[in-house]
Amino acid sequence: MEKVKYTSYGQYCPLAMATEFLCNRWTLLVLREFLFGSTSFNDISRGVPRMSRSLLSKRLKELVVLGIIEKKSNFKGSQVNYTLTEAGQALEPVIITMAGWGQEWLQTSPSLDSLDTRFLMWDIMRNTKPLAILPNPFIVQFNLTGTQDGHNNYWFVFEVDKVDLCNKDNNYTIDVEITVDAQKLTKVWMGWDDFDKAVKQKEMVIIGDYKYTSVAKQWLGQSIVAGIEKRPKEKRVNY
């Protein structure tokens, strides 16, 4: 495998060199997927649903050549696993710092206009907390309203130590049903709006056994940057 040619900035500055391959379209988002634990092509792809699979394939190859990720196949080659190298793991602070800056300083509105619910639900799912008190399995059905991409129903299947996301009704026995506007769910998940307030005002309706609905905030979880407070509107970047 050959090295990829990058249009050179002509600078020995480590920032200049790093941006040459890190600041391509999608690259940092692909690396974000690794930080959330994805290792297979399809899982990574689910985290960047609008990225074409051919481009993802190309990016993964580039990252392997650079030495930021490693590719491992089993003897049949049917199971492939990508993992971060040491250098790749060391990118975590870079990504977290940039994400934190965005959470603190960015206007929220524009992104909500073109919501991709596949990404939203995937993002929430992989950060859920399977509490010990939950039955096995524990099925949660989402009814999203106000969607633009036509996907309104998703299911979380909590099992011991793992959670699956599904977009088809497999005749589940539903334990909890959550009905909410997709944009509202995003805001609550990101910490931009208050969870309890959304429930109280019936913007988010959670139906099921009180044992489970009362701790929904805990098993649902929140974005890892939800704790960072946004700056006042007039100081934000109006992207």
Added chain:
Amino acid sequence: MEKVKYTSYGQYCPLAMATEFLCNRWTLLVLREFLFGSTSFNDISRGVPRMSRSLLSKRLKELVVLGIIEKKSNFKGSQVNYTLTEAGQALEPVIITMAGWGQEWLQTSPSLDSLDTRFLMWDIMRNTKPLAILPNPFIVQFNLTGTQDGHNNYWFVFEVDKVDLCNKDNNYTIDVEITVDAQKLTKVWMGWDDFDKAVKQKEMVIIGDYKYTSVAKQWLGQSIVAGIEKRPKEKRVNY
């Protein structure tokens, strides 16, 4: 001024939103220039000599619209100043973190093959330390060898509290003369090679009054990431 349209990733994720405008070609390097104190169009341009001035002009406009920098002109409009907004200043950790990662994990060699000495000297100059013991003015002449861009001579003019860079001989009375290979100077400046060792082995020859040459390491200074040690070669990213 209208908002710029960015090709949307369709993700509310703050990292995704931030990368849409931060991870364009040159953008982070322009912001780096602000962190080093540049405020005028020409000074910024000197820090990114291979960036076309028309593109720099476009980028600055985008950053103004975003609210990351501010533009201020005097009443004639002849003096223009760009400064970081609060949101822009908050990007410092983002840039420092990425630069630090590059210093720690990147292979050094490729960047040295296409060295731009204009950038090198500008970079060194703006991080020099005008020591109190230096006379006023204090003139340093650089004789660069092994250059590829045809620029071999530069002068630093130390005055009280400021240093100027010059690429023409204005009949200066030279206090100190430094003769060194451009790649070697880069390595020493970046902390990849040892200053004292380079002097001892006559790879860097510093001629002048011992009062000044003996503390050359101090007034020359080093890159702000020079203190970060590189990882062993086999673990580095081979960009």
Added chain:
DNA sequence: CAGTATCCGATGCGATACTG
């Protein structure tokens, strides 16, 4: 000093279709 206007070529990337 501080830009703008125009041109044009490279390439990045999305869409689509196909494979083992």
Added chain:
DNA sequence: CAGTATCGCATCGGATACTG
């Protein structure tokens, strides 16, 4: 599941020339 191959457009950005 894990990709590859091909096509073609759009836009990004470099080069050059010009302005107040």
